[in-house]
Amino acid sequence: MKNDKIALLPQGYDDLLKDLKARVHKARMSAALAANAELVSLYIDIGKAILERRDAEGWGTKIIERLGNDLRVAFPGIKGFSPRNFRYMRQLAQICAETPILQQVVAKLPWGHTITLVEKLKADNERLWYGLQAIEHGWSRAVLQIQIETGLHERQTQLPKVSNFKKRLPEAQSEMALEVLKDPYIFDFFSVGEKAHERDIERGLVRHITEFLLELGSGFSYVGKQVHLEVAGEDFYLDLLFYHLKLRCYVVIELKAGAFKPEYAGKLNFYCSAVDDMLRHENDNPTIGLLLCKEKNGLLAEYALRDMNKALAVSDYKLTRAIPENLKPSLPTVEDIERELHQEN
Incomplete structure (x- = not known):
């Protein structure tokens, strides 16, 4: 019976199925990239807000920790509001303010890759170069770390x-x-x-x-x-x-x-x-x-x-x-x- 149903499939069915699969895959990828870009934008906005309060009103570490705890309580399904992550948000906000094009690059990378760029590198031109290479070649975070540690940019x-x-x-x-x-x-x-x-x-x-x-x-x-x-x-x-x-x-x-x-x-x-x-x-x-x-x-x-x-x-x-x-x-x-x-x- 199963073979009879397959035999009755209209001409062009396989091509249509292949095309629709490609569209679904592309849409899922686009949605994932859009979600990642939104998350990175949110993190940078949080980093900017913390920097502004710190500079204008002298907010210290304890206030920032309290802010993170309150956000975790308000949004229990969202990870990333740890004191350590807040530090990366502040650093990234400052880096992107000095080199705006970096925000476009890190928006296409997982947050772990972005932390590696922030943590392992000091020069923004190197962060930009490694970020673009990671996007082009699809490096995992571990591979990105290896390339940085072996000085690929210089070599x-x-x-x-x-x-x-x-x-x-x-x-x-x-x-x-x-x-x-x-x-x-x-x-x-x-x-x-x-x-x-x-x-x-x-x-x-x-x-x-x-x-x-x-x-x-x-x-x-x-x-x-x-x-x-x-x-x-x-x-x-x-x-x-x-x-x-x-x-x-x-x-x-x-x-x-x-x-x-x-x-x-x-x-x-x-x-x-x-x-x-x-x-x-x-x-x-x-x-x-x-x-x-x-x-x-x-x-x-x-x-x-x-x-x-x-x-x-x-x-x-x-x-x-x-x-x-x-x-x-x-x-x-x-x-x-x-x-x-x-x-x-």
């Missing part, structure tokens, strides 16, 4: 980067590639000794590929390690191979346990040429190479890259402590990251 936007991207890539792709690049990379999720060999580091990275993708940044899709290529009857193995979904190209990553040497650039250039010939699809952009070294001399690296015909970059990496256990469950899985990236594209 991705402020420190000079050694590459030949501007000479070897079209302007738009060069700018995007430079935005993707970090220096140094912080591998903060596995424990190996300071004298670890390249293969030990590589195994550690692949064993924790989720966190490695997180550190590489949005857009990287893992292809494989020790990827075999045969050229002129000889065997070669790429340390790590990725595909970048926004740059639309393969990215070859070579790991070096010691300091940068000029000959590394020539080998990576060769690998990129081989990938272009053997793996690259006709619609893909040219392959990019990234050398990750324990340390580098910037001038030496610049000279080595100057006349290479492939787009190459050199970055340092640091091996530090493991991520705390309580933060690990909040990290996305490889499948989560790749699913999100495919949806973005």
